[in-house]
Amino acid sequence: MKQxxxxxxxxxxxxxxxLHRAAxxxxxxxxxxxxxxxxxxRLASFFAGLDDGWAGLSLTMPLKRVAVPLLDEVSQTxxxxxxxxxxTVHGGRLLGENTDVDGMLQALLDAGITRxxxxxxxxxxxxxxxxLAALHTLGCREATVIARDMARTRELDGAAERIGTxxxxxxxxxxxxxxxxxLVISALPPGAAxxxxxxxxxxxxxxxxxxxxxxxTPLAQAAIRAGSTVIGGLPMLIHQAARQVELQTGHxxxxxxxxxxxxxxxxxxxxxxx
Numbered sequence: 001m002k003q004x005x006x007x008x009x010x011x012x013x014x015x016x017x018x019l020h021r022a023a024x025x026x027x028x029x030x031x032x033x034x035x036x037x038x039x040x041x042r043l044a045s046f047f048a049g050l051d052d053g054w055a056g057l058s059l060t061m062p063l064k065r066v067a068v069p070l071l072d073e074v075s076q077t078x079x080x081x082x083x084x085x086x087x088t089v090h091g092g093r094l095l096g097e098n099t100d101v102d103g104m105l106q107a108l109l110d111a112g113i114t115r116x117x118x119x120x121x122x123x124x125x126x127x128x129x130x131x132l133a134a135l136h137t138l139g140c141r142e143a144t145v146i147a148r149d150m151a152r153t154r155e156l157d158g159a160a161e162r163i164g165t166x167x168x169x170x171x172x173x174x175x176x177x178x179x180x181x182x183l184v185i186s187a188l189p190p191g192a193a194x195x196x197x198x199x200x201x202x203x204x205x206x207x208x209x210x211x212x213x214x215x216x217t218p219l220a221q222a223a224i225r226a227g228s229t230v231i232g233g234l235p236m237l238i239h240q241a242a243r244q245v246e247l248q249t250g251h252x253x254x255x256x257x258x259x260x261x262x263x264x265x266x267x268x269x270x271x272x273x274x
Contacts, residue, residue: 002031003053004248007038007046008060013213015263016058019241022262026255027245031055040066050089056248057087058241061189064098064126065155071096080162081129082155086244097247100127103240104134104185104208111231113183113206116140120181122196124152124169127187127210129159132167135185142166146175148192180205186219197222204228212237213267238263 006016012035020033038046043063047070059067064083068074071084074096078084084096108116116138121131124147135143145167147153153169160167170178178184180202186193186209193209197218200207207223212233216224223230242254 002055004031004033004056006035006058006060008063009037009039011035011037011060015237015266016241018262018266019238019259020245022258023245023255026258027249027251029249043067044070047094054089056089058244059085068096077101077133081133082159083126083129086247088247098130099240099243100130101133102243103236104130105137106239107231107235108208110235111229116183118181119183119185120144120146120178121185121187122146122193123187124156128156131185131187132160132165133163136163136165140165144168144170144178146170146172146178148172186210193219201226202228209233210236234263
């Protein structure tokens with residue numbers, strides 16, 4: 001039986017075990033997947049202890065950036081974004097990928113967004129780099145990034161240059177000026193974008209909020225009330241996990257329907273939105 005796990009801290013509310021276990025059941029694989037609390041200072045030793053019984057790992061915050069130099073081989077997407085959320089163990093080597101880009105891109109495509117001219121990204125962390133990569137694929141060559149801390153934008157600036165998307169960094173205090181952009185992506189953790197809810201008034205805009213629990217977020221609720229198109233974080237989460245399953249099991253395509261049903265059952269009734 002192969003082992004897999006989600007690493008991060010904190011991970012108590014993570015939905016990844018539900019998604020992966022549902023996929024393995026559907027594929028007839030007697031594999032295990034669990035959540036393990038792991039901080040950046042413990043990651044190198046964890047990687048060193050992996051043996052042939054391991055098929056792979058999922059990485060969440062705060063490990064997506066610190067893991068990259070510890071991996072034996074990484075994809076071009078990881079090199080560009082500077083972040084990895086997926087590790088596949090193959091022949092004793094650790095291979096890194098960023099399936100968050102696949103997840104976000106597919107969530108946008110599912111909502112009918114096939115071309116993006118301009119966009120506003122809320123947040124300047126690892127998920128913002130994912131957003132810039134997805135936007136670049138959809139044709140966006142410049143995005144506005146609203147940073148909560150302008151002093152911490154250097155890593156994202158470097159990622160934007162590697163991706164090929166221009167960025168204009170703006171401070172948090174200017175967020176209200178950019179919420180009417182045709183596409184707004186909130187790449188912030190739960191609760192961080194809540195103060196912006198009262199500022200949303202753009203009926204013609206689309207909001208993608210990467211949060212999936214709690215849902216809907218105050219920002220998503222404000223966008224829904226304004227008549228905007230809203231994409232929740234759950235479709236992105238399911239699609240990125242499905243790509244992980246494909247990479248780590250070799251089975252393509254991943255059983256999306258089974259994964260989606262398991263996620264909806266685990267989350268219970270949701271007020272509105274995906």
